[in-house]
Amino acid sequence: MAIMLHSKEGMFRQGFFGLKCMFILICLVDCSPPEDPIKCSSKNADCTITNSYGAFPDRSICRAADVAYPTTEEDLISIVANATMTKRKMKVATRFSHSIPKLVCPDGQDGLLISTKYLNRVLKIDASTMMITVQSGVTLRQVINEAAKAGLALPYTPYWWGLTVGGLLGTGAHGSSLWGKGSSVHEYVVGLRMVSPGGPQDGYAKVRVLDSSHIDLNAAKVSLGVLGVVSQITLRLQPLFKRSVTFLMKNDSDLADEAVSFGNQHEFADVTWYPSQRKAVYRMDDRISSNVSANGQNDFMGFRWQTSLTLALVRAAEENQESTGNAEGKCIDSKLTTSTLTANAYGYTNNGVAFTGYPIIGYHNRLQASGSCLDTVEDARITACPWDPRVKSQFFHQTTFSIGLSKAKSFIKDVQKLVESEPKAMCGVELNNGILMRYVKGSGAYLGKEEDALDFDINIL
Structure with missing residues (x-):
């Protein structure tokens, strides 16, 4: 039986449990922005970097040993x-540093960090x-906003806009579409x-100046930063369009096939799977005519700020459940x-103010990504992004892996068998x-996906 997600039931894209959910609903002021x-x-x-x-x-x-902050390509050269002449190891760093592996470590204490923090101009x-x-x-958010001003859009992006273009290209970041x-995003690099x-x-x-006809572009556009420091990127855009988004909840009995x-x-399909609840949420998300009157917006709750007190209470409860082996509590x-979170449509609204029902229709630039906890001023850490390490915040092990579509069915069935043997696991x-x-x-791209695949993103407490 399929259930259309509405104000009674649904899913949250970066979940927090009920106490946190209730605090999210009353958050109306600014918070401390993430530190460098x-x-x-x-x-x-x-220096140290994390x-x-x-x-x-x-x-x-x-x-x-030190860090450099170029503002132009001439600075970067x-x-x-200088670092090459003195045989120093170099690594590139970004403003928000969202990669979990140690890609930014220069290997030893004598290396040089090159930050792109001030290489931030369109x-x-x-x-x-x-x-x-x-x-x-430049951040993904800047690209989205500047493109929209010109009536254009970057068609596919990650869901979090606090990424730099150089960083997301270097790591092969993506949204969801076949x-x-x-x-x-690297598929839209033309220079x-x-x-x-x-x-x-x-x-x-x-x-190195590479365009779409150059054989080395497929090596350079996803390189984990090992080939050099990218100074400029040119992306191919599309005319701005509208999307229609509906989330559909179903029993996961046929998930392996579906x-x-x-x-x-x-076009913008994804699936969120809750194995223990034996449910899956299907994102039915497609382009529609721009003549449809609606102005929906995505302000995903998992990317909003929260009070530090709320984060501490949630973290303490999670740690207690883990230390006592309280699977039932989890x-x-x-x-x-x-x-709780579905009652508020994960932060999606039909008009930028309230969620009134599906479908949610709006321009692509208002739906494709979010991250409002970055739109903040310093408030002595009374509030923070949910993962801010300066307060007692979320902490989990994140695992992401790709499985070819031809093998995804077998993997899903294997996980379902594990749930059958241990339902609360x-x-x-x-x-x-x-x-x-x-x-x-x-x-x-040489470091891109070899075949059509499903990426599985899992955060484990």
Whole structure:
């Protein structure tokens, strides 16, 4: 039996249990913005860097001798040349540092961090050619907003807008779609400028200028930062359009079959799976005519600020359940999360103010991504983004892996067998909104997906 998600039942995209949900509903003021992941004891020297969660998987401390903050490509050339000439190791860092692995560590305490924090300008947007050129430290949100002003859109993106363009390209970040070129942002790169180490004949640095006809573009656009520092990116855009979004809840008995075909039925499809509850939520999301009158908006609750007190209470309850092995408590709280957050449509509204029912229709730029906890002023950490390590906030193990569509059915069935043998074992996953399944198309990029696949995103307490 299928259930249309409305004010009575549903799912939350980055789940928190009921107490947190209730506090979210009354949050109406600004919060402390995330701090810079780079900290130095003496101006820009003797530095450490972490990610946005405040900890790498191995809990190690990543150190660097100093950090440089270029503002132009000329600055970047000088920095790379000097470091190359003195044989120093370099790593690129971004403003928010959302990669969980230690990709930013320069390996040792004598390395150099090159931050793209101030390489943050939109250089050109051309409505006639439908292209935008930006510096690599520009955020996804900037691209979305500037494109929309010109009547254009980047068609597929991750759901969180606090990523830099250079960072999301380097790590192969994506949204969810099997249509067209697929959901990976790097598929829309038509030009790229990269500063790489060079020999004495190059002045110890060289600028690689790559366009869509260059054989090296497929290597450079997803490179984990090992080929050089990207200074500029040019992206191909599309005319701005509207979307219609409806979330449909179903029993997961046929999920193994449905998941394989669902991505071809809707352009922006994804599936959120709650194995212990034996439910799955299907995102039916497609382009529609821009003549349809509606102005929906996505302000996803998991990306809003919360009070530090709320975060501490939630964290304490989660730690208590974990230390006492209280699986039943986790299951109860995960169901409460499901029902409470869905009553508010995960933060989606039909008009920017209130949720009145499905479908939610709005322009692509208002629905494709969110992250309002970044729109904040300092308030002495009375409030914070839900994962801010400066307060007692969310802390979990995040695992993401891809499985080819041809094998996804078998994997889903295996997980269902595990749930049958131990029904409460997956409730901890559901406290953090279950398993998000996003569709990713095979790519020609050397470090892209080799085939059409499902990405499984799992956050485990």
